Amino acid sequence: MQPITCTIVGAGHAGLAMSYCLSQLDIDHVIFERGEIANSWKKERWDSLRLLTPNWQAKLPGYCYNGDDSDGFLTMPETIRFIEQYADFISAPVREHTTVTSVGLDDGLYKIVTAQGEWLSNTLVIASGACNLPQVPAFADSVPASISMLTPMQYRSPEQLDKGGVLVVGASASGLQIAEEIHLSGRPVTIAVGEHVRLPRTYRSRDVQWWMDASGVLDERYDEVDDIVRARNVPSPQLVGTPDRFTLDLNRLTSLGVKLRGRIAAINENKLLFSGSLRNTCALADLKMGRLLDTIDEWASENGFDDKVDPPQRYPATEVEDSPPLMLDLAKGEISTIVWATGYKPDLSWMNIPVLDRKGKIKHEGGVVVDSPGMYLLGATFLRRRKSSFIHGAEDDARDLSEKMGIYLNNMITN
Secondary structure (H helix, E strand, C coil): CCCEEEEEEEHHHHHHHHHHHHCCCCCCCEEEECCCCHHHHHHCCCCCECCCCHHCCEEEEECCCCCCCCCCCCCCHHHHHHHHHHHHCCCCCCCCCCCCHHHHEECCEEEEECCCCEEEEEEEEEECCCCCCCCCCCHHHHHHCCCEEECCCCCCCHHHHHCEEEEECCCCHHHHHHHHHHHHHCCCEECCCCCCCCCCCECCCCHHHHHHCCCCCCCEEEEHHCHHHCCCCCEEEEECCCCCCCCCCCHHHHHHHCCEECCCEEEECCCEEEEEHHHHHHHHHHHHHHHHHHHHHHHHHHHCCCCCCCCCCCCCCCCCCCCCCCCCEEECCCCEEEEEECEEEECCCCCCCCCCCCCCCEEEECCCCCCCCCEEECCCCCCCCCCCCCHHHHHHHHHHHHHHHHHHHHHHCCC
């Protein structure tokens, strides 16, 4: 069996970005996709979701958004179409409906087993996504059977939910958006708040993403931060992309009537116990937002923007009631549905090479897999830069890693 030079697992935006960069270097490759191009966007997102990045950030290597609403936010159908058009534009060698069932080693080569056959490859790129499986806490098993449970991957719209109260667990981007949508449908909503990143949608007349891009915050590298492990586990920011560009935060939810509670600590005999740290958690998020705005203000001043934009401002602290309840009796019928917006993890159950850490994530240095030469990771949070998890962040990461792969392959030949 003649080995292919590179195999890419996953035909989302990250895998396609890598395909473009490999083609530019004349590195032959194939992309295996378990479903269809942009599969996760098609099948694992709720109906009303829009990208939280503006359209001017919708770009991949050699390709970018070319519509007439650069400050808008792509809907899910528009996002899917953007990625599909990109695959056509670069003539990506995608094999759809080809599920990788096993990856191992065979005499120094990567052996990729799929439902359609086996392949050997000199190099391997894992671009199968960081959000394949929802992370639901183990104590969810103690929830009474009368209460429906689902994750953001299963949620589509409020209409699919039972009537009655809804508990949304998690206050990052997904949790806040789902909580607001469900509450506006007429169902009372309670949200359990853990660690979160609070951001305004716009600041000083510009989108906050513009400021973070211009000031270099999004380009901060993995080897420039003090604690990269911590940085890679920071929740997604509380941002929503809407035509009116409003800021979605806990204060907005409170003003609508959503109840705030602390992080869930345990479930004991149908009683859900909340942490008493809600006030401190919110204060910490407010503090970190203030530090980011300080950074933006400093950059604006140093680069002559103060007279071109609105003056600096600071936002009211997150409102928390004096003594939030620490217990919710699930047997009383107040809650009919729980949405576990508690994060995701990759599905690497098919990986038969010892490259995973104790949490099931690939051990890597900026996308270069530590214990397996010729293997690379793409699309993970803060992979090489703070922007790595965004669509536009795939371009620089893919260019870097394709160049490293080129060097690796040249060394294989010369050695």
